[in-house]
Amino acid sequence: MSDSSLPQRPLEQTAFDEWPDAVRALFDGSSLASKTGFTASLLTVDANQHIRTSLLGAGELYAPDSRTLCIALWPQARAARAIAQSGRAALSFVLEEAFYQVQLLVAPLPPADGDDSGLVYMSCTIDSGETQSVRYARLTSGITFELEEGAEKVLDRWERQIEQLKRAAALGG
Structure with a gap:
């Protein structure tokens, strides 16, 4: 999706x-x-x-x-x-x-x-x-950044990505 x-x-x-x-x-x-x-x-x-x-x-x-x-x-x-x-x-x-x-x-x-x-x-x-x-975030210094407009959608996407990473890690280890 x-x-x-x-x-x-x-x-x-x-x-x-x-x-x-x-x-x-x-x-x-x-x-x-x-x-x-x-x-x-x-x-x-x-x-x-x-x-x-x-x-x-x-x-x-x-x-x-x-x-x-x-x-x-x-x-x-x-x-x-x-x-x-x-x-x-x-x-x-x-x-x-x-x-x-x-x-x-x-x-x-x-x-x-x-x-x-x-x-x-x-x-x-x-x-x-x-x-x-990236267009959805502005690097402000070092490895620190701020999410721009649409932050909720980015956070939702990150949640899904982390879940996928957890599943992949469980299968791999």
Whole structure:
């Protein structure tokens, strides 16, 4: 049974291989005081195949061009060790009411002359990127959102989905 009042394609996805202008502006290294609330999740896979998340702020992310993101991590961070082993990471964040997830290829960068911060620097190239948004909800920050008009119908649909998930889990386990 379908709900004809919902859009036919509620999920909107856009692929990219270069930073959109709004992301470039966010990661341009300027006006950091105005970007202090921004947080991105850096996802890595460690040697035990566990997914790890490191939270990064605007002061740890810099996009020098349309396909690159440089990151600064503490050398003892699990993410730094995992990236050193795999050369890969994913970055996810919310910006302008859309969810971004970017697959990154990562290589070490040498520290700048005179740098005694102790940080490890890495250069990430976009392998693939994607934005996602839905018409029935507006992402407000992080993974928090508000339901828009028609919330009751969305909640009803979620109830049905959860029931289906419960049934599927009971059959599978």
